[in-house]
Amino acid sequence: MQLYGTDISSRLLLGTAQYPSPAVLQKAIETSRAEIITVSLRRETADGSGAGFWGLLKDSGCKILPNTAGCHSVQEAVVTAQMARELFGTDWIKLEVIGNSDTLQPDVFGLVEAARLLCADGFKVFPYTTDDLVVGEKLLEAGCELLMPWGAPIGSGQGLRNPEALRAMRAHFPDVPLIVDAGIGRPSDAARAMELGMDAVLLNTAVAKAGDPVLMAQAMAQAIEAGRNGYIADPMDPRDMAVPSTPTLGMAELI
Amino acid sequence: MKIIVNAEPREVSNETLEDALTELEFTSPAVATALNGRFVPREDYPKTSLSEGDRLEVLAPMQGG
Numbered sequence: 001m002q003l004y005g006t007d008i009s010s011r012l013l014l015g016t017a018q019y020p021s022p023a024v025l026q027k028a029i030e031t032s033r034a035e036i037i038t039v040s041l042r043r044e045t046a047d048g049s050g051a052g053f054w055g056l057l058k059d060s061g062c063k064i065l066p067n068t069a070g071c072h073s074v075q076e077a078v079v080t081a082q083m084a085r086e087l088f089g090t091d092w093i094k095l096e097v098i099g100n101s102d103t104l105q106p107d108v109f110g111l112v113e114a115a116r117l118l119c120a121d122g123f124k125v126f127p128y129t130t131d132d133l134v135v136g137e138k139l140l141e142a143g144c145e146l147l148m149p150w151g152a153p154i155g156s157g158q159g160l161r162n163p164e165a166l167r168a169m170r171a172h173f174p175d176v177p178l179i180v181d182a183g184i185g186r187p188s189d190a191a192r193a194m195e196l197g198m199d200a201v202l203l204n205t206a207v208a209k210a211g212d213p214v215l216m217a218q219a220m221a222q223a224i225e226a227g228r229n230g231y232i233a234d235p236m237d238p239r240d241m242a243v244p245s246t247p248t249l250g251m252a253e254l255i
Numbered sequence: 256m257k258i259i260v261n262a263e264p265r266e267v268s269n270e271t272l273e274d275a276l277t278e279l280e281f282t283s284p285a286v287a288t289a290l291n292g293r294f295v296p297r298e299d300y301p302k303t304s305l306s307e308g309d310r311l312e313v314l315a316p317m318q319g320g
Binding site: 015016017018019025038039040041042043044045050051053054057066067069075079080082083084086087088154155204205 | 261262281283284285286287288289292293294296297312313314315316317318319320
């Protein structure tokens, strides 16, 4: 798939937060074979802890997708994006403008406004949005070339709360890369998202908070690949009644 | 002068952002700054003057989803 003109072969984008240790994070990135990892910015501490993490990121060889997590206003998100561009040396930004602290639901009005400002300033915006089609259209008008609809609230692990809406997004935006961001809990959720025709899945908590994050990274990668292949292979339609799969022609008369 | 650095009150004697960051021991190249809610590009550090009560944010790479 192409994201802002860059060829990406892995359809799993991995977050870097909440792992039991940097070593487990490193191993999970390797095992997932993710090519894009998400990161954030926080206040530098006296011990300069940010520099160590930056070293780990560079060693991973992955493309860095900084986020504006925790930003509740357009101003905060835009300034954070500007800081991220300098710090990480990339014009990619995962744009989050949060509207509610409990649900971490995107403030789609602020999101569209921030996306417009950032796209005009040369950023390549990855907007974390809802599955609303009109909001999706406004984001594309603002200059976004892809959309990242939520599956369920961030960190909830509920899976796809509204698969029909994602299916509608796929039909409505046939040529726009769609990445399900947030809410995936299990490999079957990720496979389902891919079977619906999503182009990729962005995961963090589901891997980081699994009992064995490295094995879960592998399971997610397999599920995403299987789901993608399933979508391309064009599954059969379900039928109400049984249809024998073994030929009935040539059956012996045995009574 | 007294300024607010990452929400903590700090005393600095240097007037430019460039020198104040060194004084505050933010020597890592992996930081980005904002002054009073505005991003300050690294090349502007030497010509950015600080004033009493300024709010300085110094951010570093962190794990994120």
